[in-house]
Amino acid sequence: MYDIVIIGAGITGSMLSWKLSRYQLKVAVLEKENDIAEGATMANSAVVHVGYDPEDGTLKAELNVKGAQQYEAICKQLHCTYKTVGAYIAACGAEEEQQLLVLKGRADARDIPYRLLTGDEARAEEPNLSENVTQVLDFYTTAVIYPWEVAIACMESACQNGTDLFLNAPCLNINKHEDCYVIETPKGIFRTKYVVNAAGVHAEEIHNMIAKADWHATPRKGEYYVLDQDAQPIRHIIFPVPSREKGKGVLAIPTVYGNTLIGPNSDFLDDPDDNGTTVEGLAYVRTNISKTLKNIPLNRSIRTFAGIRPTTTCPDFIVEEVAGAPHFIDAVSIESPGLASSPAIADRIISILAESLQLTENPDADMSRRKPVVLADMTPEERNALIAKEPAYGKIICRCEQISEGEILDCIRRPCGAKTVKGIKKRARPGMGRCQGGFCEPKIVHILAAELGISPLDVVYDSEKSNILESENRL
């Protein structure tokens, strides 16, 4: 019997499992996909919003501010990249400047630091800002992260502390018994005292297994371009002025490793798993980025992707015990700024749990993880000392990002390590560069096969059925 089963290993579920792993509890995380962070956590703007955007009095406003405040320390503790770049909210004309005042008022009330710049002052720092921009609100503490890196790091630390992670374990059914919930999955039957529904775009299905939801999932797709590292048109995150209908609009984001993201659009979807890009969506992104920016080299795109936001008919986050289902807690409707809010969402869930569950600290819990080796961050002397000890760190596999065999082996061998080509890409970044894995993927397939003790024919790109190779050749 588990104390708690968390459904979903996205940022919400992973962050919660990490924070719970400091207590003496038996926790399992059930993830329907083949890796951690496969849904909304994998494909979003990667911004730790500081909290000026949500309207007053909402749970979003409270949890966003509280969550963002914790992020830098969490990233440091878990050895994740966290880069403060600043966010420019760019207003074009008097009407939008009025809206900036609203944001400024919220920032004042929430103690969020900012600077107000004229269009020209902002252009002096950000030369590709459009001439139409008349005023800029600079939230200079805004940071960018690798969202999946944080989720993976949380899960890794949690698993080290005894949390059980089950991949490819979609919930088929949940039954409420007198003293527990019984969850059926292809990986077995799980009995648990508490359930946390952190299932992202599938949260309504999970909720409805136990009680009829009074909200509905209304997933929205957002599409992005990724630009080559050699093209760095901006230094800050550039937002248009947000609107209630269109959300945060089309932004430009300098990512932690120097690529630039341009997007997203925002389209409602019927199928919550439809994460394909569309001609119309990308055209919308191309057209709308020119509202705030010029000279954006979309011809240096190395990739496009789409993410699905787990929006619902409820405009706010829902983090509460489900009425009529004691010990079943929803963490749903976690759309933007869900990433930034995740530490505070976890805290809120823990305080709900604490009302009826004894939380005793585990003195042996280690709330960090072994620091991943990142050659790029080392001095030549450090690098040489490591290569002398472990020669695999001297063998570069990914030429674009200069990732060594040692770094790839490390990310396979860690707790919750990579088992797929995409899993390696998420953890160590080979294939993220301009050739998009053209050269390194075959090498990675062989490294994975050797490490996992399987045939290269059984190596998958991402999901369990996404085989890369068909058969051995004849000739």
Next chain:
Amino acid sequence: MKRVQAVIIGGGSAGLSAAVTLKKNGITDILVIEKDEEPGGILEQCIHNGFGLQTFKEQLSGPAYAERFLRMAEEQNVKILLNTMVTKLTADRIVEYVNAEEGTVQVQADAVILAVGCYERPRGAINITGTRPAGIYTAGQAQRYLNIDGYLVGKRVFILGSGDIGLIMARRMTLEGAKVVGVAEIMPYSNGLPRNMKQCLEDFNIPLYLSHTVTQVYGKDRLEKIEVVEVDENKNPIPGSEQYFEVDTLLLSCGLIPENHLAEEAGIRLDPATKGPVVDDRYMTSAEGIFACGNGLHVHDLVDFVSIQAAKAAEGAVDYLKNGKPAGVPLRITNGNQVSYCVPSQFYPAAPAEKLTVYFRVRTPMDSGTLVVRSGDRVIRSLKKRKLVPSVMEEALLLRKDMEGLTEDITIEIVEEK
């Protein structure tokens, strides 16, 4: 810091040819740096034949062609560092590399020859919309899986782009038992060599869809289906022309891009048309003492020309090591009518080379035309040409007397027949 006379970055066809030429010209202290486990570069996975007609007057496979140069390199005692990646290059020719044996090492080179090759344009740069399943490969990637690793990537295959690697893979996968259901080319003409069109598609009855492209892919785990549309003269999809093919594999053969990251990092000027460095008649880049050749300079259709040009670049490096930079100010060799790029694109009128072959490509296919080489209004050369196509590299020969003392840029153009 260790000092060497010349560092060659890349041990493929260009690097090996450059190394052999350097040695033959008395430059003995050289280092060839190769990132892979074996020298030979992309030739090692090109097991079809057709290599070497120019250089050796016979048809060789890729590995056999590489073997010839490897033997020459061995005879010349060329030292090749394998499994070694160059991580940095500066304009003053400091080369930093890393490997498992030595760790990170910096050397000061008197001359550097970039022979870094190219990479294939990936899906993201082509903007095919849809999901991201397994089953989409660049043609060269699928070729490596098949010819080096020994695995076929799929059973029902569609190929986007009629570049040579795609055409070769159409044949190769068919011979391996896969069904290649078609090849789409966005241009109204093929981008591959005529002989590959015949031997790889026509001989196997594989349909070629000209003025067509792939717009959408479907499938969650593995590719299931693709959407192919016809395009108009502006390459825009024609509504209503959608066709769907159920395939598990899509190969992309949509162009090769010189690997210019090191050059860019060293501040070397690039040519937006070739995407490789701008070079002068000695194949020297904008950084003194740094030369470029091979597919890292511009993408070739035949390896023979890679070897020939790499030898020229090595001769340029020899000249530089012995005599320094050429005297005077360079003039440009510019693209005239119907010419998309020229390599080299600069020369020194005060000290021209004995003979300079300028390589160029035309923009669109022409049955015939007149190649005209001009300096200002003065016509240096005028030559009838037949069957000009973008996929076949053309040459214009310049002699010392043509270039000596010129005061105006040279323009290469094709005067079209009316």
